[in-house]
Amino acid sequence: MLEISRKTNLLEQKSYKYSLQDVEEPNLQRDVYSYGSVPKVAFNHRRVPMSMPEEIWITDTSLRDGQQSVEPYTVDQIVKIYQLLSRLGGPYGIIRQTEFFIYSKKDREALEKCMSLDLKFPEITSWIRASKEDFKLVKELGIQETGILVSCSDYHIFKKMKMNRRQCMDYYLGVVKDAFDAGVVPRCHLEDITRADFYGFVVPFVNELQALSREAGIPVKIRACDTMGYGVPYTEAAMPRSVAGIIYGLQHYSDVPGEFLEWHGHNDFYKGVANASTAWLYGACAVNCSLLGIGERTGNVPLEAMVFEYASLRGSLDGMDPTVITEIADYFQREIGYQIPPMTPFVGSAFNVTRAGVHADGLMKDEEIYTIFATRKILNRPPTVQISKTSGLAGIAYWINQAYRLEGDDKLDKKSPLVMALKEWVDVQYEDGRQTVMTDRELEDKIEELAPGRYRRP
8 A cells, every 4th residue: 555655755655564463472582682691783784764853852851760860859959950951941942841750749849839930841741650540640730741651572561560462552552541531641651662572562552552642632652762771873773772763663654753752761881872863863853861861770861962962963052051051060069969970071070171281281272172162151161170290381371370360461371480380399299199189279379379469269
């Protein structure tokens, strides 16, 4: 049968109708996932077309998946995080949604306080267990959309839920019907999709969801969850690990519009950001992230990373304010007590810091030589140096100029007597066995000793 595709406007064969394969034994795909060895990446040399949507956006799970991995946030912290997300996402809602727990009194108090702020973005959604009572609670709270867990790999269906595929599908479809009856938009979290039988369970299941959606007149959203971080961004990779193949398959074989398709990844194999970008490139409008990448095990896709991926792919920040990223990092460390690893891109303390004298010399001549972009402008974080045994005269001069904001004729160079005197003192520290970098306070005290009353930190 031939039909005009709404996506490509071409005649396409519609004979690829996949039916549920209700197997007696779980397909654990041991050729790829042999538990005693590193998972393998297979290739089938099948290419799918790149299909970037007209509009893409970010959704947030900092207050749901992220909060499961740290000490629970207080109500005030949740409200502050929500406000920071709104400022970061900007007026056009590039950070489109965020999800909340709703079970405890504290959860509901925080949710209601955030709702009372009347911010347009990010839209507040929830995440619940799959029961009629929970859907009623969602509706009573005035929430229009909720996430529900619909695990889709045989690892979960057979091993965790103790069902077969037919029983599991029927159960899930009943849950989604309950959501429709409550007038709530269900966002189906297809957990562990990168170990699932894509054509034997995922596609037939999503086809049934689409049929229910058409019958109810309520959209259903699909979140493809790479729960274990097995997804790969490589062209021509085989299923079920191919991110491009998953996104293409959900659109092409299950008719899921890009605006109802979302990618949720984890970073177990260091591919979280690359996989999320691939999902955008191949047709998903939304990628789900958490601030600072906080999440289960190795974490979720860092939201701040996808802000920069968005700008790289679109050529514009489209109203997002990346200086808020620095505020977020400071807030998490100062108020929440979360310690960000120093080397973390964009937010770590060493992100745009050098200890090497040769790099500092380049920074003095033109900071663009050793800085990835204008971090002072874009993140409100000027490039800096730390003084150690490798900093040299250039590093010390750069540190003094930055610390005391010396400009023009006031700036010191490598030949300045103060710089040379400070360098001699620093060298002695390391000759005597020091291993740590010099602290700001130590340097300030020594400068005051060498040049009394001459310099003051602004």
